[in-house]
Amino acid sequence: MNLNVGIDVSKAKLDFCGMDSDQKVIFQDSVLNRPAGTNAIKQCILDANEKHDYERTIIGLEATSVYNVLPSRALEEDDELQALGLEVVTLNPKMTHRFSQVYDQDKTDKVDARNIADFLRVGRYQVPVPRDERHIALQRLTRERFHLTKEMTWCKNHFLNNLYFKMNTIDAELPTSVFGATMMTVLTDERYSLDELAEIPLEQLTDDLNKLGRGRFGDPEAVAQALKRSARDSYRLDKQVMDSVNLVLGMYANEIRMFAKQLKELDKSITALCDATPEAKCLRSIPGIGPVYAAGIVAEVAQPERFKNEASLAKYAGLVWQRSQSGNTERQATPRVHSGDQYLRYYLVEAANKVRTYDPTFARYYDKKYREVPKYQHRRACLLTARKLVRLVLTLMKNHELYQPAKMV
Known part of the structure; x- marks a missing residue:
């Protein structure tokens, strides 16, 4: 007979219930989500095992944001509970919700x-492999980098939207990125109005760009010509509106610079941890995968032994497509499932987009998938290339091998 302990986790408290294999409730209470609360749950489990001597004790917690991580680790690492052969499992809230319906x-x-305790009693769950401290530390860094990248993309989009009011033809004219350090300074600086920028001599503007860029521009004259053309062809706004636009541009420029600096610091810490992770060394042998993408994949996969094949890893990452079949008809165009580990999916897709520029095998596969559809070619091809990369990632991590590219015939 087993003791199944279901814990409903929230930020402030832990509601728990102990149920045996005969669906009999042994104990049930609510405690604060603090070390004292987990100690109270531990004591209930120890007391119940002294009375009944259960064969197995399983604790199940739903994946509730970050609130389940600390109590689950506190219970999992307790020596007295480990002596009972305790299993701590993290449950998918979707599965427990459907069960409760x-x-x-x-x-x-x-x-x-x-x-949750009744769901554990049924036994339709998977026992996860526990993560060690190194993987948890790596996961904290790579997940924050994911969110930081999203914030930076959001700021860049708003910067471009406001830049359109100031110079609506800049995207078509400029031969370099508007997000370079020098270009951000030029576009947010109020030393030149559009009329002054259009009338300034080309040599003087080129010299100013060289000074701002410290001579790092590949072709400052071409950039100066593009700025002058854009200034001549753009709409003119009154001073009040232009001052507001310049203020907003300056705010977003400062945020983008701040995010870029934070990303640099995060990448430095991720690289340091990645160098001490053996699984990351296997992934970094793949052309195009650097320490950041390798760390992001390793942090989410953790122990590859918990995936029986590449299809299960792809499902875990959300890189699977729903099947729709009725009678003798099977639908060809089906949507991708909107579930799975978004962090793992992000790093797999970004890594695949890099790998296909270095590896001929992945490049041919990407080109083939790109030409199959008339719309959303790049996005679809990247997702399918990432799905192909899953097999290689799991094989290298499981076998602790380095990547050997296919020989060209």
């Missing part, structure tokens, strides 16, 4: 804890 009952934290 079978019962016609109220929705409360107490009821949820009991349903």
Whole structure:
């Protein structure tokens, strides 16, 4: 007989319920989400095992943002509970929610804890491989980098939207990125109005760009000509509107510079941890995958042994497409599932986009998928290339091998 302990996690408290294999509730209570609360749950488990001597003790917690991480680790690393052969599992909230819909009952934290314990009793869950400290530390860095990248992309989009008011033809004219350090300074600086920028001599503007860029521009004259053309062809706004646009541009420029600096610091820390991770060395042997992308994949996969094949890893990353079949007809164009580990999917897709520029095998596969459809070619081809990369990633990590490119015939 097993003891199944379901814990409903929230930021402030932990509602828990202990149920045996005969669906009998042994204990049930609510404690604060603090070390004292997990100690109270531990004591209930120890007392129940002294009375009944259960064969197995399973604790299940739903993946509730970050609130389940600390209590689950506190219970998992406790020596007295480990002596009982304790298993701590993190459950998918979608699965427990669908299970609870079978019962016609109220929705409360107490009821949820009991349903989680009942779900454990049924046994339709997977026991995850515990992550060590190195993987958790790496995961904290790579996940924050993911969010930081999204914030930076959001700022860049708003910067471009406001830049359109100031110079609406700049994207078509400029031969370099508007997000370079020198170009950001030029576009947000108020030393030149559009009329002054259009009338300034080309030699003087070229010299100013050289000074701002410290001679790092490949062709400062071409950039100066593009700026003058854009200044001549853009709409003119009154001073009040232009001052507002310049203020907003300056704010977003400062945010973009701040995010770029933070990304640089994060990448430095990620690289240092990645160098001490053996699995990352296998992935870095793939052309195009650097320490950041390798660390992002390793941090989410952790122990590759928990995936029986590449299809299970692809499903975990959300790189699978729903099947739609009825009778003798099977639909060809089906949507990708909107579930899975978004962080792993992001790093796999970004890595695949890099690998296809270095490896001929992946390049041919990307080109083939790119030409198959008339719309969303790059996005679709990148996702499918990432799905192809999953097999290589899992093989290298499981076998601890370095990548050997296919021989060209």
